[in-house]
Amino acid sequence: MILVTYDGGLNWQAQKSGTDKALFSVDFRDSTEGYAVGEKGTILRTESGGKTWETVKTNFPNTFLRVDFADDKNGWIVGYGGTILRSSDKGRTWIKQDSGTKENIYGLFMTKKYGWAVGSKGLIIQYQK
Numbered sequence: 375m376i377l378v379t380y381d382g383g384l385n386w387q388a389q390k391s392g393t394d395k396a397l398f399s400v401d402f403r404d405s406t407e408g409y410a411v412g413e414k415g416t417i418l419r420t421e422s423g424g425k426t427w428e429t430v431k432t433n434f435p436n437t438f439l440r441v442d443f444a445d446d447k448n449g450w451i452v453g454y455g456g457t458i459l460r461s462s463d464k465g466r467t468w469i470k471q472d473s474g475t476k477e478n479i480y481g482l483f484m485t486k487k488y489g490w491a492v493g494s495k496g497l498i499i500q501y502q503k
Contacts, residue, residue, distance in 0.1 A: 375388055375389075375391065375397070376388070376389045376390075376391045376397065376400075376410065376424065376427070377389065378424055389424060389425075390427075391410070391418055391427045392418065392427050392428070392429055393412070393416055393418065393427075393429065395412045395413045395414055395416040396412050396413045397410045397411065397412035397413075397416065397418070398411060398412050398413075398437075398438070398439050398440070399411050399412075399438070399439060399440045399441050400441070401441045401442055401443055401449070402424075403443055403446055405423055406420070406421055406422060406423045407420065407421055407446075407464070408420045408423070408424060409441045409443070409449065409465050410427070410441070411438035411439070411440070411441045411451050411453070412437065412438060413437045413438075414435060414437060415432055415433075415434045415435045415436060415437075415438065416429070416438065417429070417430040417432060417438065417441075417451070417465070417468065418430065419465050419466070430465060430466065430467075430468070432459075432468050434457065434459060434468070434470065436453050436454045436455050436457045437453050437454045438451045438452070438453040438454075438457065438459075439452060439453045439454070439478070439479065439480050440452050440453070440479075440480065440481060440482040441482070442482045442483060442484045442489075443465075443484065444484040444485055444486050444489070445486055446464065447461075447462055447463065447464055448460070448461070448462050448484075448486075449461045449464075449465050449484075450482060450484055450489065450491075450501075451468065451482075452473075452479035452480075452481075452482045452491050452493075453478070453479060454478050454479075455476055455478065456473040456474070456475040456476045456477055456478070456479060456493075457470070457473070457479065458470070458471040458472075458473045458479065458491065458499075459471065473491075473499060474499075475493070475497060475499070477493045477494040477495055477497045478493050478494045479491045479492070479493040479494075479497065479499070480492060480493050480494075481493070484501070486503070487502065487503050488500070488501065488502055488503070489501035489502075
């Protein structure tokens, strides 16, 4: 479920997302373009500020826990089993990257030059462009 507010967070309303899967992370690049990720490979994308969401089809069944975009085009997703996905086309398509681990990756922070992912058992992964 996705919740939306139009009054600065005083009131929230449920919004249709097109999925019944649990969602764990959302990232908005501006007032219209955003992404949400969740269980069983769920990736959602909006270009309407969240009024409507489309499912991005992939062949990755793992649960995704975090999504973060470094800029308007380049984004990453992390999740269970060491999953790291990358998009360079505004989240329309995703490719798998080798993380070098099978540990779950829970956190992600990306900039244009650097990125960090953190996970189980003290895992820290650094990305540098």
